[in-house]
Amino acid sequence: MRVRIQVVVEAESDTIPVVQEVATLERGPLQPEGLGLTLAEAKDLLRGVQETMVAEQVAAFEAQQECCPDCGRTRRRNGRHAIVYRTPFGKLRLESPRFYACPCQDAAPRASISPLSERLPERTAPELAYLESKFAALMSYGLTVDVLAEILPLGEELAKTSVRRRVQRVAERAEGELGDEQFSFIEGCQRDWDQLPRPDPPLTVGLDGGYVHACHPRSRTEGCFEVIAGKVLSEEGDPTCFAFVPGLDAKPKRRLFEVLKSRGLQMNQRVEFLTDGGDTVRELPLYLCPESEHWLDWFHVTMRLTVMGQLAKGLALERVPVGPAGDDGEEEVGRLDVAALEKQLESLKWHLWHGNVYRALQIIEDLECDLDSPAERSERAKKLLKSVSEFHHYIEANRAFIPNYGDRYRHGERIATSFAESTVNQVISKRMVKKQQMRWTPRGAHLLLQVRTRVLNDALRPTFERWYPGLKPDIEPTRDAAA
Numbered sequence: 001m002r003v004r005i006q007v008v009v010e011a012e013s014d015t016i017p018v019v020q021e022v023a024t025l026e027r028g029p030l031q032p033e034g035l036g037l038t039l040a041e042a043k044d045l046l047r048g049v050q051e052t053m054v055a056e057q058v059a060a061f062e063a064q065q066e067c068c069p070d071c072g073r074t075r076r077r078n079g080r081h082a083i084v085y086r087t088p089f090g091k092l093r094l095e096s097p098r099f100y101a102c103p104c105q106d107a108a109p110r111a112s113i114s115p116l117s118e119r120l121p122e123r124t125a126p127e128l129a130y131l132e133s134k135f136a137a138l139m140s141y142g143l144t145v146d147v148l149a150e151i152l153p154l155g156e157e158l159a160k161t162s163v164r165r166r167v168q169r170v171a172e173r174a175e176g177e178l179g180d181e182q183f184s185f186i187e188g189c190q191r192d193w194d195q196l197p198r199p200d201p202p203l204t205v206g207l208d209g210g211y212v213h214a215c216h217p218r219s220r221t222e223g224c225f226e227v228i229a230g231k232v233l234s235e236e237g238d239p240t241c242f243a244f245v246p247g248l249d250a251k252p253k254r255r256l257f258e259v260l261k262s263r264g265l266q267m268n269q270r271v272e273f274l275t276d277g278g279d280t281v282r283e284l285p286l287y288l289c290p291e292s293e294h295w296l297d298w299f300h301v302t303m304r305l306t307v308m309g310q311l312a313k314g315l316a317l318e319r320v321p322v323g324p325a326g327d328d329g330e331e332e333v334g335r336l337d338v339a340a341l342e343k344q345l346e347s348l349k350w351h352l353w354h355g356n357v358y359r360a361l362q363i364i365e366d367l368e369c370d371l372d373s374p375a376e377r378s379e380r381a382k383k384l385l386k387s388v389s390e391f392h393h394y395i396e397a398n399r400a401f402i403p404n405y406g407d408r409y410r411h412g413e414r415i416a417t418s419f420a421e422s423t424v425n426q427v428i429s430k431r432m433v434k435k436q437q438m439r440w441t442p443r444g445a446h447l448l449l450q451v452r453t454r455v456l457n458d459a460l461r462p463t464f465e466r467w468y469p470g471l472k473p474d475i476e477p478t479r480d481a482a483a
Contacts (some may be wrong), residue, residue, distance in 0.1 A: 001027045005045060007052045018056075022048030043153035050089045058094055058116065065115040068102035075099040078112040087125040090155040094120075124166070126468040132163050133170045134460055137452040138431070140438070164444075171447035174454070174463065178258065181251040184287035188267055193290065199269035201235040203260065206297075206420030207275040207284065210428040215439040225442055227432075227449065228281060230256070231423040232263055239419070242453050243427050245446040246280040257288055265289060274417045276300045277398040296401040298353075299416040304391050305349050311384040312341045341367070341384075355404035357395065364392045427453060 003025040009018040023045045027034050037045070067074055078098040085092045096116040122129075131152075135144040141160040149157045211224040229243040242259050244252055260271065271292040273285040277300060285294050315338050344367055351360040371385040395402070405415045425434075431452060432438060432445065440448075454460040465471050 003027070007049055009052070009056050020052050022052060039151070046089045047153045047155070050087065051092070054092055054094070061116065061119070062097055065097070065099065068104060071102060071104045073102055073104070075102055081114070083117055083120065083123065085120055085123055085125070086128055086154075088128045088131060088152050088154070090153050126464055126471050129166055129170065130461065130464045130471075132158070132166045133451050134455055136163050136167045137448065137455040137460075167451050168444070168447045171450040173467070174450055175447075178251050178254055181254050183253075185253065185257045186267065186287055186290050190290075193268040196266050196268045199266045200264055202270040202272060203263060203265065204233040204414055205256075205260070205271060205273045205285070206231050206233070206417040206423065207273065207281045208297075208417055208420040208424050209276065209278055209280065210424040210433075212428065212432045212445055213439045215441045215444075225445075226280060227428050227445060228252075228284075229420070229424045229427045230259075231419055232259055233419060234263060237263070238458075240457050241423050241427055243449040245442045245449075248442045248446050252284055253288065256284060260288065267291075272414065274414060274420065275401075276417065277394060277401065279397075282398070282401075294401050295403050295415075296398045297415075297417040297420075298405050299418065299421070301352060301402075302349065304387070304394065305345060305352075308384060308387050308391065309342065309345050311380060311387060312338060312345060315341070315378070315380050315384065341370070352395075352402065353405050355402055355407075357399045357402050361392070361395060361399075364388060364395065368392065427456065 004021055005023040005025070006019050006021045009020065011017075023041070025037075025041060065075075076099065078100050080095050080097050082093050083096045085094055094116060096114050098112045098114050101111040101113060131148060132144065135147055139147070141163045144163050145158045145160055148154060207228060207230040209226050209228050211226055214223055214225050217223040226246060227243060228246055229241065232240045232242075240259055240263060242255060244255055246252065249255065257265075265271070267290060269289065269291060271285075271289050273292060273294045274297050275281045275285070275294070277296045285292060344363055348360055348363045348367075351357075351363065367388045368385065371381055371388065403415075408415050427449065431448075432440060451460065454463060
């Protein structure tokens with residue numbers, strides 16, 4: 001059996017349609033591997049259809065550009081040059097004619113123009129740019145090249161550096177659309193907020209940090225840098241995630257505000273922020289909306305308490321000096337009471353759970369005095385003292401954000417950022433850490449994260465459709481076709 005596939009080109013005028021054969025398929029007796037089209041045949045077929053279609057499009061465009069659009073005079077030719085244009089179905093070499101500028105135009109003598117080059121400035125089809133960005137956001141650049149070359153008739157294999165640059169250009173264009181950074185995004189006054197319609201259900205925002213390997217570490221102890229990831233939850237709609245590299249990102253508040261705004265934020269809407277209390281995220285939620293609440297995540301509090309409890313259990317009963325020298329000239333010697341330490345840690349946890357920060361800080365100071373009083377301490381005691389001192393600074397810095405966790409828990413309110421922990425794994429770790437031991441520059445990681453979050457939020461395709469209005473959206477199957 002032989003099947004001839006032809007393309008019929010019909011012009012808008014009453015000219016005779018042009019028929020061109022693009023492929024001939026032959027089949028013998030029916031076999032499983034010969035039923036329908038093979039992938040190689042499909043690639044050749046798509047490539048042939050595209051070449052025929054592009055040739056007619058370029059010829060029609062060239063005919064339109066032969067005359068000056070202002071005065072209608074025929075423009076003189078100044079030769080041709082080839083331009084390369086990449087599409088999902090192969091690389092095209094297009095002959096681009098050059099024309100001398102028309103005398104009616106205010107141009108320099110002997111100036112020439114290339115209409116086709118001006119019409120195709122990016123040299124890459126938006127559809128291919130979208131596919132490269134989407135796949136590169138989900139897998140490594142090398143795997144992106146392999147997958148696209150396997151399923152698309154690209155002709156020549158893409159380069160990993162080309163894919164990386166494509167992702168960075170897409171991210172830079174999206175970053176350029178962000179507004180200016182502001183200290184406060186609260187607009188209006190209480191009278192204006194009272195006149196707003198009834199707000200949507202409250203929004204919950206979780207912020208947490210993760211680490212990726214640095215490409216050029218400044219030292220062995222600084223082999224990683226921090227990345228902040230967050231997720232916005234509401235009772236209606238899917239969650240929305242975002243991420244950025246602190247220090248490099250100049251618009252972190254604007255980024256968070258735009259995410260909240262995309263979820264329908266109103267000035268009279270309640271927003272709850274749950275963070276790990278780190279220095280990089282503590283001030284980020286401030287002055288975004290008047291009805292916001294900022295709470296310290298209980299998970300990070302109890303995680304530090306668990307570490308201190310494990311250190312206390314590891315302390316053996318050691319002879320340590322506990323007082324000044326006696327009459328006989330010898331120091332009074334006692335033993336570090338590990339049971340008392342564990343009891344103090346349990347009391348500390350209980351007071352923090354019920355939001356009694358004042359009493360919790362007193363217990364921490366007592367722990368520091370008990371651990372720091374001996375002249376000689378074991379290594380475990382030194383580690384425990386360091387951990388308690390760091391915890392003291394942590395609670396002191398976040399004392400305004402510690403609620404009554406027990407009361408919130410009994411009323412079914414969130415007290416932990418477990419959903420933000422999963423966001424770090426989803427947004428950062430799966431692409432940049434786990435199973436892909438890559439090293440990143442802060443700029444490269446930041447730009448990739450902007451594309452990746454748009455892919456995870458199903459916002460990359462609408463972004464390309466907004467940039468390129470002629471890019472048709474994905475066609476959804478109709479009910480009849482699905483049936």
